[in-house]
Amino acid sequence: MTRRNGFTDETLEWRSWIEPLQLADATPLQLDVLDESHAQSRTSPYYLTLAHQPSMLRHRSAAYNAIMYAPGGLPRAERELGAMVVSVTNGCVYCTSVHAQRFEQLAKRSDTVEQVFDDPASAGTTERERAIATFAIAVTRRPQALGANDIAPLRAVGMNDEEIIDLLHAVAIFAWANRLMQNLGEPEGESEADRAQAARGA
Amino acid sequence: MPTPLDAIDVIDQAAGLAPGDPLHGARRVRAKVVEASQASHDALLLQPVDGLSPADRLRVAAHVCTLAAAASLEQHYADRLADAPDCDAPSSPALPAMLTFAAKLTTDPRLGDRAAIEPLRRAGLGDAAIVALAQLIAFLSYQLRVVAGLKAMRASRGDAP
Numbered sequence: 241m242t243r244r245n246g247f248t249d250e251t252l253e254w255r256s257w258i259e260p261l262q263l264a265d266a267t268p269l270q271l272d273v274l275d276e277s278h279a280q281s282r283t284s285p286y287y288l289t290l291a292h293q294p295s296m297l298r299h300r301s302a303a304y305n306a307i308m309y310a311p312g313g314l315p316r317a318e319r320e321l322g323a324m325v326v327s328v329t330n331g332c333v334y335c336t337s338v339h340a341q342r343f344e345q346l347a348k349r350s351d352t353v354e355q356v357f358d359d360p361a362s363a364g365t366t367e368r369e370r371a372i373a374t375f376a377i378a379v380t381r382r383p384q385a386l387g388a389n390d391i392a393p394l395r396a397v398g399m400n401d402e403e404i405i406d407l408l409h410a411v412a413i414f415a416w417a418n419r420l421m422q423n424l425g426e427p428e429g430e431s432e433a434d435r436a437q438a439a440r441g442a
Numbered sequence: 443m444p445t446p447l448d449a450i451d452v453i454d455q456a457a458g459l460a461p462g463d464p465l466h467g468a469r470r471v472r473a474k475v476v477e478a479s480q481a482s483h484d485a486l487l488l489q490p491v492d493g494l495s496p497a498d499r500l501r502v503a504a505h506v507c508t509l510a511a512a513a514s515l516e517q518h519y520a521d522r523l524a525d526a527p528d529c530d531a532p533s534s535p536a537l538p539a540m541l542t543f544a545a546k547l548t549t550d551p552r553l554g555d556r557a558a559i560e561p562l563r564r565a566g567l568g569d570a571a572i573v574a575l576a577q578l579i580a581f582l583s584y585q586l587r588v589v590a591g592l593k594a595m596r597a598s599r600g601d602a603p
Contacts, residue, residue: 257556258569292570295485296577303478310472331552383590384511391598401468401595408591409475412584419547419580423554424573 242340242350244357247333249340249350253428254421260288270294277301289424304417307409314399314406317346318372322407324353325360325376326414334427335418368397376411451480453585456514457592465595483585486578487522493571497528498537499578505541506548506579512586536565540575547579 242249261270263282273294274281278301281287290297308319320343327335340353355363360377364370371393378390394404450460453476459466469476487499500523507516523529534540539561546553562572 257559258572290573290577292573293489293491293577295489296482296574299478299482299485300577300581303475303482306472306474306478310474313471379587379591383587386590386594388594388598391594395598401465402471404595405465405468405472405592408588408595409472412587412591415587416580416584419551419554419583420576422551423547423558423576423580426556 242353242357244354247328247336247340247357249337249344249353251341252334252337254286254334254425255428256285256289256425258289258292258424260285261291263288266291267294273298273301277305285425286421290420300416304413307406307413314403314410315346317343318368319406319410320346321352321356321369321372322376322410323414323417324356325363325373326380326411327418328356328360329377329380330414330418330422332414332418332422334421335414337427371397372407375407379408379411380415451476452483452515452518453479453588453592456512456518456589458514458596459592464599465592469592479585479588482581486574486581489574491571491574493534493536493567494574495528495531495534497523497526497531498534498540499575500526500529501533501537502540502544502575502578503582506544506582507586509545509548510583510586512589515582515586515589534565536562536567539565539567543575544579547576548583551583 263271266274270291271282274287274291274297277287277290277297278284281291287297290300308323309316320339323339324336324343327339336357340350340356343353344350349365352363352365352369355365356373360373362370363373375390375394378386391404394407399407450466454460454466454469457465459469487503488496500519503519504516504523507513507519543554543558543562546558559572562575567575
C-alpha cells in the first residue's frame with residue numbers, strides 16, 4: 241500500500257452530488273450504454289450519474305476504452321503512468337487511486353507510484369518514465385505553450401509518432417475524466433485534510 | 443459509422459492536418475479514438491437537452507477556448523454559433539452561471555466543488571442538463587489538449603506553418 245501527500249493506491253468509493261440514475265427507471269438505451277461502458281457500471285454511482293446522458297456517455301466510453309485498452313502502440317503501463325501523473329497534477333484523488341493500482345498491476349512494481357505521489361515533476365524510474373511524466377504535466381498545465389521542445393524528449397527515448405499520439409490521448413482523456421470525477425462528486429471518506437493536502441501537494 | 447481515411451474532422455482542422463500529412467495518417471491508426479472524439483463533439487453540442495440549447499452550448503465552448511487560448515478551436519465554435527439555427531434567439535438566463543462553471547473547470551478542476559454546481563441548480567438546470575454541461579466542458583479540456591499536442595508534433599517534424 242502506498243499512501244502519501246493525500247494520495248493512495250487503495251480502493252476508494254465515489255459518491256455523486258447528482259442523483260444517479262435508478263436502474264428501475266433506465267431506458268433500454270441507458271442499459272446498453274452502461275453495459276458497453278464498464279463491467280460494473282450498473283452498480284457504479286459514477287456511470288449511473290453519466291447515464292443521465294446516454295449518447296454522450298456512449299461516445300465518451302468508446303474513446304476512453306480505445307485509448308486506455310487498445311492493443312499495440314504505447315505499452316499500457318505507460319498509458320497508466322500518464323493517467324496517474326495527470327490525476328495527481330489535477331489533485332484527483334479518486335482517479336489517482338484507480339490508475340496507481342492499474343500501473344502496479346501492469347508494471348508489477350510500485351516504485352514509480354511512490355515517486356509520482358511525492359513529486360510528479362521528478363518522478364520516473366527510467367529516463368523513458370521521466371519523459372512521460374514531464375510531458376503529462378506540460379500537457380495538463382500549459383497546453384497552448386506546447387512546442388517541439390516538449391516532443392523532443394519523447395523521441396529521444398525512442399517513441400515514434402504512433403506512440404506519442406497514444407500518450408497524448410491517454411494524458412488528454414484524463415483532463416476529461418478528472419473533471420467529471422472532481423466536479424460531479426467526491427471520493428467517499430476523503431477527509432477535508434486529505435483534500436487540502438492533495439490540492440497543495442500537486 | 444466508419445470515418446473515411448481521407449476525411450478531415452474538427453481536430454484535424456484545428457491542428458492544421460490534411461489528408462496525406464504523416465500525422466493525419468498516424469491519427470487513423472487509432473480510428474476508434476478519431477471516430478469517438480468526433481462523435482462526442484457532435485453529441486455534446488447537438489443532442490437535445492432540456493434547458494441547454496445548442497447555441498448556449500456553442501457559447502460555452504467558445505468561452506472555454508478563449509480562456510484556454512485555443513484560438514483555432516475558438517474560431518471553430520464561433521463559426522458554428524454563427525451558423526446555428528437558434529443563434530439569434532436570446533441566450534438562457536442560466537448562461538452566466540454556465541460560463542462561471544465552465545471557467546472554474548477549465549482553469550483548474552480543483553475549483554469545482556459541490557458548491558460550484560449550486561448556482562446551476564438555482565438557475566434552473568436539472569440533473570441531466572448539469573451532466574451534459576459537465577461532459578461538454580470536460581470534453582473541451584480533452585479536445586484542446588489533443589489539438590495542442592498535434593500542433594507541437596507538427597512543429598517537431600518541421601512541418602508546422
